[in-house]
Amino acid sequence: MSRTAAPPAAAPPRRPAPAGGARRPGPLRRLSPAARLAAAFLAPAIVLYLVFVLIPLVQSVWLSLHEWDGVNPVKTFVGLGNYLDLMDDRLFGVSLRNTLIWVGLGTAASLALALGLALLAWGTGRGFAVFRTLYFMPQVLPTVVVGIVWGWIYHPSFGVLNKGLEAVGLGSLARGWLGDPDIAVYAILAASVWASIGLSFVIFSAALNNVSAELLDAAKVDGANALQRFRHVIVPQLSHAVTLVTSLLLIHNFQAFDMVWVMTRGGPQNSTQLIATYTYQNAFADNQVGYGAALSVVLTVICLIVTVVFVRLRERTSEV
Amino acid sequence: MTTTHLSRRSFIGAGLAGSAALVLSGCGFGRQEQAAEGQTTLSVWDSFTTEPVNTSVDALGDAFSKANSGVSIDRNIVQYDQLTALAKTAMASGDGPDLVYYSVGKGNAGILVDAGLLAPLDDLAEEAGWTSSIAPFALREATFDGVLYGLPNESEVSGWWYNRSLLEQHGLAVPETADDLLTLTEAAKSLGIVPVAYGQGDFYTSFWLFSQVACNIMQSDALGRLVYENDGAWNSPEIVQAIQTVFVDWHQAGVFGENVNALKAQDATDLWTGEQAFLLVNGSWATGTHAEALPDRELGMMPLPSLDGEHRVFSAGSGGAYWLSANAGEADAAKDFLKFVFSDDALPIWIEQAQLVPPVEFDPGSYETEELQNRIATAASGDGDPQKNLGYQVNHGLAAAPFLNMMTEGFQAIIAGDKTPQQQADDLQAAWEEGL
Numbered sequence: 051m052s053r054t055a056a057p058p059a060a061a062p063p064r065r066p067a068p069a070g071g072a073r074r075p076g077p078l079r080r081l082s083p084a085a086r087l088a089a090a091f092l093a094p095a096i097v098l099y100l101v102f103v104l105i106p107l108v109q110s111v112w113l114s115l116h117e118w119d120g121v122n123p124v125k126t127f128v129g130l131g132n133y134l135d136l137m138d139d140r141l142f143g144v145s146l147r148n149t150l151i152w153v154g155l156g157t158a159a160s161l162a163l164a165l166g167l168a169l170l171a172w173g174t175g176r177g178f179a180v181f182r183t184l185y186f187m188p189q190v191l192p193t194v195v196v197g198i199v200w201g202w203i204y205h206p207s208f209g210v211l212n213k214g215l216e217a218v219g220l221g222s223l224a225r226g227w228l229g230d231p232d233i234a235v236y237a238i239l240a241a242s243v244w245a246s247i248g249l250s251f252v253i254f255s256a257a258l259n260n261v262s263a264e265l266l267d268a269a270k271v272d273g274a275n276a277l278q279r280f281r282h283v284i285v286p287q288l289s290h291a292v293t294l295v296t297s298l299l300l301i302h303n304f305q306a307f308d309m310v311w312v313m314t315r316g317g318p319q320n321s322t323q324l325i326a327t328y329t330y331q332n333a334f335a336d337n338q339v340g341y342g343a344a345l346s347v348v349l350t351v352i353c354l355i356v357t358v359v360f361v362r363l364r365e366r367t368s369e370v
Numbered sequence: 371m372t373t374t375h376l377s378r379r380s381f382i383g384a385g386l387a388g389s390a391a392l393v394l395s396g397c398g399f400g401r402q403e404q405a406a407e408g409q410t411t412l413s414v415w416d417s418f419t420t421e422p423v424n425t426s427v428d429a430l431g432d433a434f435s436k437a438n439s440g441v442s443i444d445r446n447i448v449q450y451d452q453l454t455a456l457a458k459t460a461m462a463s464g465d466g467p468d469l470v471y472y473s474v475g476k477g478n479a480g481i482l483v484d485a486g487l488l489a490p491l492d493d494l495a496e497e498a499g500w501t502s503s504i505a506p507f508a509l510r511e512a513t514f515d516g517v518l519y520g521l522p523n524e525s526e527v528s529g530w531w532y533n534r535s536l537l538e539q540h541g542l543a544v545p546e547t548a549d550d551l552l553t554l555t556e557a558a559k560s561l562g563i564v565p566v567a568y569g570q571g572d573f574y575t576s577f578w579l580f581s582q583v584a585c586n587i588m589q590s591d592a593l594g595r596l597v598y599e600n601d602g603a604w605n606s607p608e609i610v611q612a613i614q615t616v617f618v619d620w621h622q623a624g625v626f627g628e629n630v631n632a633l634k635a636q637d638a639t640d641l642w643t644g645e646q647a648f649l650l651v652n653g654s655w656a657t658g659t660h661a662e663a664l665p666d667r668e669l670g671m672m673p674l675p676s677l678d679g680e681h682r683v684f685s686a687g688s689g690g691a692y693w694l695s696a697n698a699g700e701a702d703a704a705k706d707f708l709k710f711v712f713s714d715d716a717l718p719i720w721i722e723q724a725q726l727v728p729p730v731e732f733d734p735g736s737y738e739t740e741e742l743q744n745r746i747a748t749a750a751s752g753d754g755d756p757q758k759n760l761g762y763q764v765n766h767g768l769a770a771a772p773f774l775n776m777m778t779e780g781f782q783a784i785i786a787g788d789k790t791p792q793q794q795a796d797d798l799q800a801a802w803e804e805g806l
Contacts, residue, residue: 121462121485206629207641229571229632231786315573318631318782334455336771337481 113343120339132344145328157299159243164250172258189248197312200241231321242309250295257291304353325349410441412703416471417450422658426724434710461487468698473690474511477770483514489694491518498709508729512691520691525729527684527750528578528653535667548675555625567647568626569633576781577765581685582674585761587612597767605795613791617784630785657746658725687763770805
């Protein structure tokens with residue numbers, strides 16, 4: 051088949067060409083009314099996306115190629131210098147490792163806990179509303195408030211966690227949770243997981259209502275135990291919910307900043323630095339905006355890679 | 371199916387409406403108060419968030435407006451570390467305040483000076499007589515390359531607060547020497563009370579303690595030359611030994627209690643005001659707060675116990691200063707405000723209400739002040755011999771971001787046992803050189 055189609059032989063022009071030369075209609079006129087309506091509705095979103103996402107992104111990339119203190123009118127072009135400096139920066143390695151821990155462990159823990167809680171609350175009848183309210187409540191709290199409250203919980207002298215451990219005879223486990231570089235990041239992550247499971251719980255609860263009772267009963271009759279019913283009957287029917295929740299959690303965890311900043315500001319010994327907090331520290335506290343921009347570009351690239359891999363994996367699983 | 375036809379006029383109208391909505395929604399951002407006709411509104415940003423200083427600065431603004439008819443102050447109060455980021459961004463975009471209260475030092479106001487965002491104040495200093503009325507150390511802190519750019523508002527010293535009433539209640543005395551301190555520590559541990567409340571959970575608290583250590587071991591002149599002129603080194607054997615004594619030996623002896631890296635400055639203060647600690651590493655800026663928290667107790671502040679058996683020196687400096695924006699819309703009103711800051715009308719506000727020690731000579735007996743405040747004022751003014759008794763803050767002068775970060779991270783590492791004093795001293799010296 052020919053790749054070029056012949057023009058219709060007898061297609062008359064919709065309007066006679068004006069005398070003195072053909073005047074092409076403007077781009078809007080060439081659109082159908084429905085397309086114009088669609089363009090009108092899309093335009094504000096496109097403008098917003100351009101102004102608040104694409105242009106800042108391009109500016110960040112441009113800034114990352116410069117050395118700049120954030121206030122001086124002169125920016126020095128350094129090419130890929132900032133990116134090369136990242137390779138030798140020990141704290142970049144620490145913040146990258148912590149970011150990966152945060153995203154990987156944080157997403158897995160939130161997903162598992164939310165699903166587990168939704169399963170436990172499933173079928174509790176009128177009591178479900180109580181559980182739903184209870185588990186969703188942290189979701190409506192501002193992250194800063196959650197950070198402050200958990201800071202009190204972890205307080206080495208007055209915190210309820212240490213007091214509780216001492217009360218049950220586990221005083222040897224009491225410690226300064228946010229002051230120990232080996233565990234501080236996990237302590238903050240626990241607070242973040244607590245704050246983020248509410249929405250996941252609600253989504254899983256809604257999805258569980260659509261799980262086929264007939265299939266579950268059939269599996270039970272066939273002798274499947276609880277774990278097998280969960281693995282082979284419930285989870286496949288929750289696949290769309292799992293995809294949605296995983297996506298939301300990945301986005302949420304890559305954006306993590308405020309909880310760490312409120313609770314430890316990246317300390318002690320920079321042991322809780324995430325790429326986002328390290329970016330902020332460089333750009334706004336240490337006056338190295340170009341280097342901070344390079345860090346933010348790296349974080350963006352990591353987000354893109356993870357997102358693409360995740361979407362591809364989901365598509366492949368769906369096809370199977 | 372019904373198709374809705376959209377004319378070009380409707381399309382453009384919808385687009386314009388959307389654009390107008392966007393523009394209008396953005397109008398509130400960064401908005402400055404508009405002055406009424408004949409009125410001047412002076413925009414001032416500061417970080418006086420705690421009481422009684424916050425209310426006192428409001429009173430200062432009211433007094434200025436009363437003395438200057440037609441001039442009002444639009445005050446914007448922002449947390450210290452947020453102001454650092456916010457003010458420089460706003461001023462760089464030409465949208466900042468007329469006056470900003472900002473930290474001194476190369477890594478803070480020095481950045482704004484380098485970018486040409488601050489106006490020189492030498493002429494104003496001459497006109498207002500600051501060169502003779504304001505303490506030389508304060509002017510030094512706000513001077514860059516020989517040019518004065520800021521007006522420091524306070525002479526603050528960092529030291530150890532003590533609760534003499536609590537100590538005496540347990541048959542103990544305020545420690546004067548390192549041996550006294552270790553004796554007190556043993557007694558305090560048996561009582562379940564923290565000897566000295568100190569936390570490094572905040573990034574800045576090690577600045578205080580290391581300043582005190584450096585003041586004691588180097589004394590004023592040598593430390594001043596190092597901090598302001600880069601004459602000296604941070605990794606001298608004396609500094610290494612001093613770090614060993616305070617951050618390793620004293621810490622391991624239990625002087626600072628447990629979980630030093632987990633406690634924030636406010637946590638340490640809470641321990642002390644809750645009478646669960648005998649002493650507190652803090653500074654004169656908290657005089658009003660402490661007096662309010664422990665009204666019936668005999669409180670005081672002293673320098674770090676001597677490390678060489680002889681010298682005890684407060685670390686002194688200005689918490690911050692008022693700086694005039696080079697792009698100030700109301701530069702004349704701003705200069706009038708700066709001249710008013712230490713006027714006869716304003717001094718009582720700083721001294722009696724804010725309970726701070728302004729960096730000017732004054733007779734505490736002429737003001738209605740508490741005994742505690744008089745004692746702190748005496749200490750902050752050098753107790754008759756400022757050359758001997760007052761040193762410097764190591765985070766001022768030429769200190770830049772690498773050095774500040776190394777203090778925070780390095781002293782946390784020493785407390786955690788992950789670093790030796792020699793390594794920390796060498797890292798501090800390297801970070802100092804990196805920031806020059």
